[in-house]
Amino acid sequence: MDDEDFTDAINEEIMRLAASKITEDMVIAIDPGDLRKKYARKMEFLGKVRDGSENEIGEGYPLCKAVATDIESHQVIPLYCEAYSFLAEDVKSENAQLLKLIDTIFRHLEDRGIHAMDRGGDRGVLYKKYLGEKEAKRFVIRLANRDVMHQGRRRHCCDLAKVLYRPLMRRS
Numbered sequence: 001m002d003d004e005d006f007t008d009a010i011n012e013e014i015m016r017l018a019a020s021k022i023t024e025d026m027v028i029a030i031d032p033g034d035l036r037k038k039y040a041r042k043m044e045f046l047g048k049v050r051d052g053s054e055n056e057i058g059e060g061y062p063l064c065k066a067v068a069t070d071i072e073s074h075q076v077i078p079l080y081c082e083a084y085s086f087l088a089e090d091v092k093s094e095n096a097q098l099l100k101l102i103d104t105i106f107r108h109l110e111d112r113g114i115h116a117m118d119r120g121g122d123r124g125v126l127y128k129k130y131l132g133e134k135e136a137k138r139f140v141i142r143l144a145n146r147d148v149m150h151q152g153r154r155r156h157c158c159d160l161a162k163v164l165y166r167p168l169m170r171r172s
Helices: 007-019 094-109 124-131 157-171
Strands: 027-036 047-051 056-070 075-083 114-117 139-141 147-150 153-156
Touching (some): 007 075, 056 094, 094 124, 147 157, 153 157
Antiparallel strands (some): 056 075, 147 153
């Protein structure tokens, strides 16, 4: 049985079971993370990962994971989790793994939920995924330190946030 990879089947089943519980306005947190194996020496496809908790490079596996949450009820619903290795033949890139996760979410949840990612999601391939389909999907991505276009002008995201924040405050 150790030659069989059940990851996709398990993720499909978890998503199928969770789908009926996901509402329109739930936050779907998508997180590319890591699984550090500090003391492992002989695990298959063990590779280098950046351990965000320890802020160092170590041995382990990258992760793609997603959970849904309803802020009002504090309920957290697991949706997807996959550890993978760039040393495996069937893994192309982190982007490919994230797109696989997002496609699985869309297949089961359609347009329900608001996808949310931290700065690790600030990449063109994900914007293209969310904005380039027939109609744009609801998502939030925390910007890394970058410039954006606003009203035909290139502006730094922090400067733009300060300008846009003031009018919002006056309306409240």
